[in-house]
Amino acid sequence: MSIAANIEYFNQILTGTGCRLVAVSKTKSPGAIMEAYQAGFKRFGENRVQELKEKHQSLPEDIEWHMIGHLQTKKVKMIAPFVSMIHAVDSIKLASEIDKHAERNGRTIHCLLQVHIAKESSKFGFDGEELLEAVKLGQFDHLEHLKICGLMGMATFTSDQQLIRSEFKTLKTLFETIRLMPTSDNFEFREISMGMSNDYQIAIEEGSTMIRIGSDIFGARD
Numbered sequence: 001m002s003i004a005a006n007i008e009y010f011n012q013i014l015t016g017t018g019c020r021l022v023a024v025s026k027t028k029s030p031g032a033i034m035e036a037y038q039a040g041f042k043r044f045g046e047n048r049v050q051e052l053k054e055k056h057q058s059l060p061e062d063i064e065w066h067m068i069g070h071l072q073t074k075k076v077k078m079i080a081p082f083v084s085m086i087h088a089v090d091s092i093k094l095a096s097e098i099d100k101h102a103e104r105n106g107r108t109i110h111c112l113l114q115v116h117i118a119k120e121s122s123k124f125g126f127d128g129e130e131l132l133e134a135v136k137l138g139q140f141d142h143l144e145h146l147k148i149c150g151l152m153g154m155a156t157f158t159s160d161q162q163l164i165r166s167e168f169k170t171l172k173t174l175f176e177t178i179r180l181m182p183t184s185d186n187f188e189f190r191e192i193s194m195g196m197s198n199d200y201q202i203a204i205e206e207g208s209t210m211i212r213i214g215s216d217i218f219g220a221r222d
């Protein structure tokens with residue numbers, strides 16, 4: 001299947017679900033991205049700052065770039081001028097740094113708070129309880145140049161569908177809990193970024209609003 005046909009497949013299965021596609025183009029060439037772009041698709045995800053910056057510079061201006069990977073505070077300034085959404089905000093310190101660079105660029109940067117939902121200990125993200133406490137204490141409330149749009153999570157990489165489903169349910173429940181909490185105006189909770197090539201069907205069933213798909217669109221990475 002061509003990249004354009006794969007994009008079309010996802011557009012079709014997502015129609016009417018309230019879930020959108022982020023095409024994860026990490027390690028893939030600008031030419032591969034242009035194949036999707038020429039088919040009318042403009043929302044791409046990258047996980048490395050340098051690669052994201054270079055692709056932003058060489059590709060059309062109207063592409064919506066999503067930073068989906070772990071972000072180091074010292075690299076925020078490289079993407080702050082143009083990034084559309086940062087999916088993996090996993091500390092107050094990182095959120096503060098993004099806020100600072102958003103202000104310097106005269107922008108409001110849209111962010112998602114990453115929650116550690118997987119069994120594997122290697123994955124980044126807030127612990128759910130810890131995040132609830134931080135929100136309750138208003139620890140994000142002064143970050144006026146952020147729009148905190150929701151949560152992001154990665155399920156355990158496994159063939160155990162029950163485990164994946166329960167991890168996505170955990171994220172959804174946490175989302176609903178935070179959505180009902182009193183917060184300042186920089187919270188606009190509406191997105192749950194969950195689901196990858198391996199588990200997007202389950203993620204959509206469990207209420208994902210953004211699936212991040214790489215290999216099922218662009219083919220396996222080297």
Ligand SMILES: *Cc1c(COP(=O)(O)O)cnc(C)c1O
Nearest residue numbers: 024047068196197212213214215
């Ligand atoms: C690479 C990556 C994806 C896409 O993974 P696929 O299995 O290729 O669909 C999604 N989210 C994050 C955070 C990634 O790093």
